[in-house]
Amino acid sequence: MQICVQSWPAMPHDDPLPSRLSSDVYNVLRRQIVTGELRPNQPLIELDLAERLQVSRTPVRECLQRLAHAGLVVPRKRGWAVREFTPDEIRQNAELRMALEGYAASLAAIRGSPSDIAAIVAIHERRLTLRSSDEEKRVKTNRDFHDAIMRASGNGRLTDAIYHSGQFYFNAPIARATTGEELKLGNADHALIVAALLKRDGAAAERAMRAHIQRTFAVFWRVTGLAEPLHVQPR
Amino acid sequence: MQICVQSWPAMPHDDPLPSRLSSDVYNVLRRQIVTGELRPNQPLIELDLAERLQVSRTPVRECLQRLAHAGLVVPRKRGWAVREFTPDEIRQNAELRMALEGYAASLAAIRGSPSDIAAIVAIHERRLTLRSSDEEKRVKTNRDFHDAIMRASGNGRLTDAIYHSGQFYFNAPIARATTGEELKLGNADHALIVAALLKRDGAAAERAMRAHIQRTFAVFWRVTGLAEPLHVQPR
DNA sequence: GAGGCAAGGTTTGTATGCAAATTTGCGTGC
DNA sequence: GCACGCAAATTTGCATACAAACCTTGCCTC
Missing domain, CATH: 1.10.10.10 (Winged helix-like DNA-binding domain superfamily/Winged helix DNA-binding domain)
Structure with a gap:
């Protein structure tokens, strides 16, 4: 067969079974x-x-x-x-991500190794130096940042679940939106997360990560023009 | 075909596609x-x-x-x-459940409808009246309790993820063990969760649920004789 | 002209066929 | 007695075959 695997935007969790x-x-x-x-x-x-x-x-x-x-x-x-995703299901998925990535951040703060934390900081700082026009690099470093935190959590099941939930953001026209404006806003949020990680303050890291994801989705609703469902803010 | 579906302990998330x-x-x-x-x-x-x-x-x-x-x-x-699950993977799964069910409890506290909360309270109180010998009923009401909280969270994706993670608890000899001592200890934990829900205190509900799951797994390690991995306690 | 019934064509759900690749077993040589 | 290698037997991965369920369409009847 000749499945045409043209180059496409890198996607998390491609699932290649051994040569099948x-x-x-x-x-x-x-x-x-x-x-x-x-x-x-x-x-x-x-x-x-x-x-x-x-x-x-x-x-x-x-x-x-x-x-x-x-x-x-x-x-x-x-x-x-x-499957069709309703705006409400997208909100639900955002909440799922808040639960998972928030917890991952908290674990990373508490038990991430010094080199784990250093790697996260390095990615964050590299990201700060990017020119705003270089969208592709911004997308990549954003993913790197979140990946590094997941890895620092020391919990593969949690990581899997996060990847899984990631499959749901992208449904037209979500893909473009989530890689667009959202990324410009992230640096301040990321800085808060990094600060909490450095202080080894799990609760603060969890709060910061949740707030970050929530803000991302607020942007998302605006960009896509979809009606934001009620109750995105749980607390 | 005649797949012998003998009666077995009820399991979450049986996945019947329409007649396949x-x-x-x-x-x-x-x-x-x-x-x-x-x-x-x-x-x-x-x-x-x-x-x-x-x-x-x-x-x-x-x-x-x-x-x-x-x-x-x-x-x-x-x-x-x-797949073989190592004790560490079981710990990871416990943490995943803490993330998911904890967040579900927090959402339930904040936005569960009065009837949602009333249903949870009713299940809890019915559970208090059970004779300790009635193991099957205890298992069932325990599941009912957790299910009701998930439902009150108003987030189907979260619920799905919890069910999904549920597939991992039981690996021999887990099923039997979790129906034993754990359940006796559960009522006090449940009471704390219920109290937080009634006060509509999301943060308290989340803390109580996480603590409950953690305690459950502490029992689990003891009962199964598996070595408890380090770092079960994230905070 | 409209509604219902039937026949034909799709499309699925399941079974089976076939070649390739891996594992197993045995024999041989050291 | 141990290791290596070759051949046979599994067992897979993919393709195809077949029948049942379903949908469409067209015709007939009212």
Whole structure:
């Protein structure tokens, strides 16, 4: 087969099983769902997908099972369709991220090794020197920053869950928005998080991370023009 | 086919796709993994499973994809094996639950409807009247209690994530152990959570829930005889 | 002209076929 | 007795086959 893996915006949690076709199919379909190339509620016809990707139905079906488990695809009476995310579900996901990344930040502050913390600080400082025009680098260092904190938490399950939740931001037109303005605003928030980490103050780190994610999503609603659901602010 | 669905301890998040064979297979295999009937690291031979369950390899393969995505099964160079959970991974999962259920409790306190809260209180009080010998009812009301809080959080994504994480507690011999002593200690913890919910104090509810889960796992280590990993206490 | 029924075409859900790749077992040589 | 290597037997990964369920469409009837 010749699944055309053109270069695309790096995405977290690509899931390559050791040399298995269904894994390539998974990554391609996930990207197409997540970027909106496959529209919400669009029915997914196995044979169509198989022909487009030059594989048989078998890997496609296996991949659909995983997408369904990931929550990106929903079962219909017959077959599958791309899941549609309502604004409320996006809010719910933001809250999920606040729970997970907030806790990760708290663990990082408490038990991250000195070199873990140093790595986070380094990423933060590198980020401060970026020219505002270099969007790609900003996206990357932002991800690096959050990744480094997760890693410092010393909890792989938590990290997995965060990656998982990350699959939900991107649904058209979310991808563009979350990589756009949000990133310009982040530095002040990041500085607060870094300060808490350096003080080894878990509670402060958790608060700062939650506030950061919440602010990010406030931007998101504005940029996308979606109506912000009520109760984004839990406390 | 005649997958023998004998009565088993109720498990969260049975995942029945609308009338699909692979879904029954999924629930059976998940249970067998989680109860230890299928041992950690045991290779899963497709044809074996298919014959045991009286289905063909196709639904088995699809089900394995979902189990892999759930993290209960890991890919080998060739085929799959039951994932082995180390004590450290179990600790990580406990922390994940603390993050998720703690946040759910906080949301429930802040925005749960009066009837949501009343339902939680009712479950708690029913639970107080149970005879300690009635183990099955205790297990059930415990689950009801946690479920009701999740529901009161008004966040389905969070709820899903909690259910998901729930798949990991039970690995032999966990299931039996968690129905024993833990439950006796639970009532006092539950009372603290209920009090915070009634006061609509999100931060207190979150603290109480985290402490409850942590205590549960402290019991777990003792009962199972596994070595408790360091750093269970994050603050 | 509208509604219902039926027939045909899709599309799925499951089963099976086939070749490749890995593992197992045995024999041989050291 | 141990190690190495070759061959046979599993067992997978992918493809395809087949029947049942479903949807569409067109025709017939009222």
